[in-house]
Amino acid sequence: MQRFWKPGEIFPRELVPGVTAKIASGERIMFSLVTLEPNAVVPEHSHPHEQMGMMVSGTMEFSIAGETRTFSGDEIYLVPGGVPHRAVAGPDGAVALDVFAPPREEYR
Amino acid sequence: MQRFWKPGEIFPRELVPGVTAKIASGERIMFSLVTLEPNAVVPEHSHPHEQMGMMVSGTMEFSIAGETRTFSGDEIYLVPGGVPHRAVAGPDGAVALDVFAPPREEYR
Numbered sequence A, B: 001m002q003r004f005w006k007p008g009e010i011f012p013r014e015l016v017p018g019v020t021a022k023i024a025s026g027e028r029i030m031f032s033l034v035t036l037e038p039n040a041v042v043p044e045h046s047h048p049h050e051q052m053g054m055m056v057s058g059t060m061e062f063s064i065a066g067e068t069r070t071f072s073g074d075e076i077y078l079v080p081g082g083v084p085h086r087a088v089a090g091p092d093g094a095v096a097l098d099v100f101a102p103p104r105e106e107y108r
Helices: none
Strands: A013-016 A019-025 A030-036 A041-045 A050-064 A067-071 A076-079 A085-101 B013-016 B019-025 B030-036 B041-045 B050-064 B067-071 B076-079 B085-101
Touching: A013 A041, A030 A050, A030 B050, A050 B030, A085 B085, B013 B041, B030 B050
Parallel strands: none
Antiparallel strands: A013 A019, A019 A030, A030 A085, A041 A085, A050 A067, A050 A076, A050 A085, B013 B019, B019 B030, B030 B085, B041 B085, B050 B067, B050 B076, B050 B085
């Protein structure tokens, strides 16, 4: 099993237009380093996996169960499994580290 | 359950001398934003929880099962459950986001 990753060497996959992710995964934890282009939108969706994330750069308007906040700096958010959520990048785009447990099989 | 955290407002707890952590946790995932002072040492230890981490700033020499690498930038590492590991901060210290699944009850 791979134990070290340089995100610069991970090929990005497109999640939705304007949003790409670099994936690294263990057995119980999956990292998804997400880059959103300016004003890119991740439409509302949900999944049974718990998700926690930390902003890396830029700003992102994030809605969790209908509650919307703008995240920046190194702020952290939690999306419990099954809860609908949606993201809109700010005018300079955003980078965030999303973490899933269990890993999302469709991203492997 | 808390869903949003500003790390600047989380009280840091000392893990070992020169190493503090800001903890935010869900049900399945725990975030530990760790700050290591220059040359600080996290002695070798292990825990049954899987651990993945991403560097935020600085450099850190990290040994996993006896294999040592120096991490910097936004590099990512995986420590499978039960595997001994050890960290030594570089001369400018380090900040890393460590993620545990399941959460470590002793950090709640």
